[in-house]
Amino acid sequence: xxxxxxxxxxxxxxxxxxxxxxxxxxxxxxxxxxxxxxxxxxxxxxxxxxxxxxxxxxxxxxxxxxxxxxxxxxxxxxxxxxxxxxxxxxxxxxxxxxxxxxxxxxxxxxxxxxxxxxxxxxxxxxxxxxxxxxxxxxxxxxxxxx
Amino acid sequence: xxxxxxxxxxxxxxxxxxxxxxxxxxxxxxxxxxxxxxxxxxxxxxxxxxxxxxxxxxxxxxxxxxxxxxxxxxxxxxxxxxxxxxxxxxxxxxxxxxxxxxxxxxxxxxxxxxxxxxxxxxxxxxxxxxxxxxxxxxxxxxxxxxxxxxxxxxxxxxxxxxxxxxxxxxxxxxxxxxxxxxxxxxxxxxxxxxxxxx
Numbered sequence: 001x002x003x004x005x006x007x008x009x010x011x012x013x014x015x016x017x018x019x020x021x022x023x024x025x026x027x028x029x030x031x032x033x034x035x036x037x038x039x040x041x042x043x044x045x046x047x048x049x050x051x052x053x054x055x056x057x058x059x060x061x062x063x064x065x066x067x068x069x070x071x072x073x074x075x076x077x078x079x080x081x082x083x084x085x086x087x088x089x090x091x092x093x094x095x096x097x098x099x100x101x102x103x104x105x106x107x108x109x110x111x112x113x114x115x116x117x118x119x120x121x122x123x124x125x126x127x128x129x130x131x132x133x134x135x136x137x138x139x140x141x142x143x144x145x146x
Numbered sequence: 147x148x149x150x151x152x153x154x155x156x157x158x159x160x161x162x163x164x165x166x167x168x169x170x171x172x173x174x175x176x177x178x179x180x181x182x183x184x185x186x187x188x189x190x191x192x193x194x195x196x197x198x199x200x201x202x203x204x205x206x207x208x209x210x211x212x213x214x215x216x217x218x219x220x221x222x223x224x225x226x227x228x229x230x231x232x233x234x235x236x237x238x239x240x241x242x243x244x245x246x247x248x249x250x251x252x253x254x255x256x257x258x259x260x261x262x263x264x265x266x267x268x269x270x271x272x273x274x275x276x277x278x279x280x281x282x283x284x285x286x287x288x289x290x291x292x293x294x295x296x297x298x299x300x301x302x303x304x305x306x307x308x309x310x311x312x313x314x315x316x317x318x319x320x321x322x323x324x325x326x327x328x329x330x331x332x333x334x335x336x337x338x339x340x341x342x343x344x
Binding site: 017025026027029031032035037039055124126127131132 | 317
């Protein structure tokens with residue numbers, strides 16, 4: 001397994017495995033977003049996204065995003081939130097990383113909620129964050145060429 | 147929802163068989179003995195299979211005279227979700243809880259009665275645990291989807307949120323949702339109106 005490699009460039013493509021039930025057209029639905037840790041594969045360490053076998057029988061499609069597309073200026077119940085990447089290579093998947101979310105850094109909390117992230121308390125706030133991340137993921141009907 | 151009228155004086159197992167119900171049939175006494183454990187509030191610690199059993203058969207228990215046995219694809223999809231194991235997404239997704247499935251059933255029951263909601267809902271497990279129920283509306287877009295999507299996301303604590311999005315615009319509308327039938331009914335009415343305007 002490789003060493004962690006951060007920061008992940010903000011323009012690096014991140015791939016997420018999805019199933020047909022996770023999409024409407026080229027958009028991902030919010031139930032497919034794990035607010036605490038949305039697993040993705042980094043383009044830099046994934047040799048052949050287009051030619052890779054499906055992750056599971058159902059999860060046979062890919063959606064992409066990158067940090068440059070992450071929602072900004074997200075304020076819920078007067079608290080600012082952010083999305084960030086966390087490089088997390090696994091034994092069987094060097095390309096693995098996660099998209100996490102948490103409160104933005106403030107004067108009292110300079111690190112924000114990095115690196116672990118933190119979900120907001122209310123169900124509506126959580127769902128709102130999930131929808132915002134879902135909206136910046138793009139589904140590729142055919143595996144995206146590099 | 148497809149319904150099948152069945153004579154009420156025929157034993158339950160035979161009624162289900164006559165209705166062409168695809169699910170396994172057990173003797174009536176076996177059903178009663180298993181229901182007893184639920185009626186006694188012994189849900190805690192009940193196995194997943196027992197919970198599934200109860201879910202399948204309570205349509206019979208709750209049916210009123212004249213007897214109607216319901217065969218509903220949405221209902222059967224909920225049963226499938228209840229069979230999922232933790233990590234069903236290949237990562238760490240929790241399986242849908244009984245609480246989330248129960249709320250989903252309320253949503254689907256009200257949706258079946260909501261005149262403005264046409265077409266079957268999409269019912270799927272949520273990667274954070276729980277059940278998501280979606281409805282779609284509007285003319286097809288070039289990407290193969292439709293412009294309006296709305297539904298109810300129910301987490302494993304049984305908390306629901308109403309979700310509505312027009313993909314032609316930025317942002318989504320999200321609101322917390324109480325789980326009582328009247329609130330769910332009103333929310334589905336709003337979803338139907340939203341989709342019809344797409």
